[in-house]
Amino acid sequence: MAFGGYGVQGMLKDGHKLLSGLDEAVLKNIEACKQLSKITRSSLGPNGMNKMVINHLDKLFVTSDAATIVNELEVAHPAAKLLVLAGKAQQEEIGDGTNLVVTLAGELLQGAEDLIRSGLHPSEILAGYNKACQKVLEYLEALVEPGSDKIDVRNKDDVAKRMTAAVASKQYGQEDILCPLIAEACIQVAPKNPANFNVDNVRVAKIVGGSIYDSNVVQGMVIKRDAEGTIKRAEKAKIAVFGGGLDTSATETKGTVLIESAAQLEGYTKSEEDKMEALIKAIADSGAKVVVSGQAVGEVAMHFCERYKLMVLKILSKFELRRFCRATNSTSLVQVGKPEADELGYADIVEAQEIGGQRVTIVRNETGGNHIATVVVRASTDNIADDIERAIEDGVNAYKAMGKDPRLVAGAGATEIELAKRLREYGRKETGLDQYAIHKFADSLEVVPRTLSENAGLNATDIISGLYAAHARGEHKAGINVDEGTIQDLTTKSVWDLYATKYWAIRLAADAVVTVLRVDQIIMAKQAGGPKKPEAGGMDED
Known part of the structure; x- marks a missing residue:
């Protein structure tokens, strides 16, 4: 039996593909992940843009919910799939913050690409990113609002306030109507131990006609x-x-x-x-x-x-x-x-x-x-009703997360800027090549406030510098007021993020990035199956 070719060509079956080295494997992987991140990034925050996705069954989705977008895109690239899996893990663990995972991962990979092009080896970047991730999670723990771990999960007003940010990111302007409804439904079916809350017990019935103000909760x-x-x-x-x-x-x-x-x-x-x-x-x-x-x-x-x-x-x-x-x-x-x-x-x-x-x-x-509560959603079209249902699911998941870990951190980009500021200070004390990766990690955290301001039509550079100035003065809860384009402490307006959402998002994004950067070769076998079916209209008719 004769084998043609030398080296890898002779070792592997005909039809295989081998991509190796920085240019072919690492940078191509980073490029694919950045493209996915670019899609979800513009949907981040209350002013996020909607995406129109038509799946393989011709079903139309008009939504800014990153979990739905990523699921329906049918991503084929293996490296980008790693980001999709990280997003799914976040969705299953917390039920919110998928966009943060994919966007942050894309930004971290962009930073890694810059460092690779500057001459750093991926292993040096990995060491810096791992150090930075550990430090960020330590700082995040320090930013938890004192006393926020004490919450009565059966107090409707308290619960509604804490899910405002999660619901507003999907249905901005409607959160004051939806949050009390979601809170009421969750409280009705909450077990004695809120950590055992089952999200499946809050159902949504979508009925077209009427407006969102006609929605109500049925026991x-x-x-x-x-x-x-x-x-x-x-x-x-x-x-x-x-x-x-x-x-x-x-x-x-x-x-x-x-x-x-x-x-x-x-x-x-x-x-x-x-x-x-x-x-x-x-x-x-x-x-x-x-x-x-x-x-x-x-x-x-x-x-x-x-x-x-x-x-x-x-x-x-x-x-x-x-x-x-x-x-x-x-x-x-x-x-x-x-x-x-x-x-x-x-x-x-x-x-x-x-x-x-x-x-x-x-x-x-x-x-x-009662074991089940139903939120009856009224809306003018099916697409709007579907999107409201996704916002309700986020609110219900936020309630579940509250039952397990109710701790809060400041929202509206305040936490990310404070983390970036502290991480930079830590990076300056480091010696060796790690410090470059740590600085890039700090830069990547700016993506949240930058995207929030860009999506709201504000000048991102002015906002970021204004935030750093406020945080340097010790105002570590200063965030972006997207309505007025100003920088202020928005925790007074109940703009809080759950600590657990941030913790898992940063951790999963860093894990996905480390996995992508560790790949230096892609070996693809020849696809199984016979000849492909001809395209419709591709054959000439006699």
């Missing part, structure tokens, strides 16, 4: 379909849930029934009806007023449910059915029959209503003991 669930029969309301109702549907079951074996007369035919259908009636009567006798089906409801079953005054709901999504069971404390039964007392759920009110031309069923538990 319970909103199912976006009408009740099946003529009975549209039940109070203090016990609920029976059947996952398999309400219908006459077909026999498993195939059989033939020979019917010789009309009476026999009548008797055959009558026996089937009698069986169904017995089942529905047994459900009614158990005390249930509402029957929920996870699949189809047969016509015969529907007829007898009407006769026995049972309200019928159909929930076809198994996830929604599972949430319904959680909201009402009921058990989903496989077989239609009389449920046991402990298998029945309970709701104070189950009623079908019309909201904005759409029929919905509302399941309320007003006496407490």
